[in-house]
Amino acid sequence: MNAPSATTTRSTPAAGPSSAPPPGPLAGAVAAEWTKLWSVRSTWWTMLSAVLLTAATAGQLAIYAANANTDDDPGVVTVGSIVIDSLELTQYVVLALGLLAVTVEFGTGTLRTTLRCTPSRGRVLLAKAVVIAAVTFVLGLVLGGVGVLVAAPVLGEGGAAPLGGTLRDVTASAAYLALVGVLALGLGAVLRSPVLTLIVLLAGLMIVPLSLQEPGIAVLTRIADGFPGVAGGHFLAGDTGPYPPVVGLLLLAAWAAAALAAGRAALRHRDA
Template sequence: MTALPTAAPTRPAGRLAPTSGPFTGAVAAEWTKLWSVRSTWWTVLAGALTMAATAAQLAIYAVNDNTDDDPTVNPGIVGAGEIVTGSLELTQYVVLALGLFAITSEYATGTIRTTLRCTPSRGRVLLAKAVVVGAATFLVGLLLGGIGAAAARPVLGEWGRAPLGATARDVVASAAYLALVGVLALGLAAALRGAVLTLTVLLALLMIVPLSLQEPGIAVLTRIADAFPGVAGNHFLTGDTEPYPAAVGLLLLAGWTAAALALGRWAMARRDA
């Protein structure tokens, strides 16, 4: 007898073939979680207000320095992009909350268990969060850079300039810096789990320890401070050539970010949710 051809198995109605891999799905889930909570939008608003206020204040300082009676502090014409990068010294501490709370809030509420049940690979979870936090903080950085330049330029008046190319470069550099700092915060938060402890460590790494090392004016200590993420990022933003090129500053900051993620991955693998 001739065997009858068998029909190909049919997929149940309403079930579509998967069109993306598990990592893409994890990224989509993390993106949805990040932008579906009000704290994210409040953070963006707080960052915008902080950037606008800080940029305007720095612009006022630049005008005052140009119009006082002491020529030794006269900065001359100041670019709006320079004001934007200078404003990050304060604004970054608002924006890095996006990276910090992306995981500490889940540990605080216990929802990290649900996340790990949906995506059992802890490395995949952390990497997906890093992609989302990096992309989100970069986009927010572009927005804040534009706000800072718009706030600073009219205040600077005759002492300011805002060439499109240079300003755009400073805004993009600022966004890149914020993205790396945001992911750095995520990695540390994955390892430390607590928001307050993570913020304390970030303040120490980005500001307190480098300033303490630079204060005595000892060359060896200053060189050590130059390797810290906040100082390296500042060299990148200002385009310094000493003590190393701006590109090296970016690489140092990226190295700190990668190390923080590795520490977070190690901690997540060793401890229960």
């Protein structure tokens, strides 16, 4: 009698929900930086300060404009121009998000932990830049909305808020804040000190360009036009001279990219 043939049974793994692929190295670094940014109270306090300062500045500028608008000298002030003018002060609160994102880690020594988790220093800085650019852009939109809501009723009949122009001004303000936030991040990676970084930003965005423009010498004025604050101002105002607005935006973006490149070089050649 023939023995029954042995039957080999192979177990088949039970079908289950397919697991999502792990995030790429940059995506993981961005997620980590996103979590770190929102886990500290300074982020929330900085954003709240920016909202309150925007409301106060926009309201004050709107009052000045309304008082200057008399029957003898009637005029119409756009709400978007008030939003843009308010950036001259509020930008320094917003860019604190960028510089603190890296200088705080230098001060506390937690950057060593960050670099152990993500050894690529360039990837760490790029992830920080992505997060800061996204957060400051959205914050810029919120601040623009706050400025519009405050300035419009104060200006009254002497104010105008065309939808297209107002949206353009608010979006341009958000783009400007995103770029100066990245600029602050790059400089913070180079200088490592929040106070020193803020001083350099204040000089580069306002003090040095104004000093160059003050004498009224054409050559010095042209040099000042290349500084990030002046280039951003031409972009925000939509000036056609000395260059189109898009050139001002590109100049500001170039300064931000250069600061990031300098920050990456500093991180690669110096200990954390």
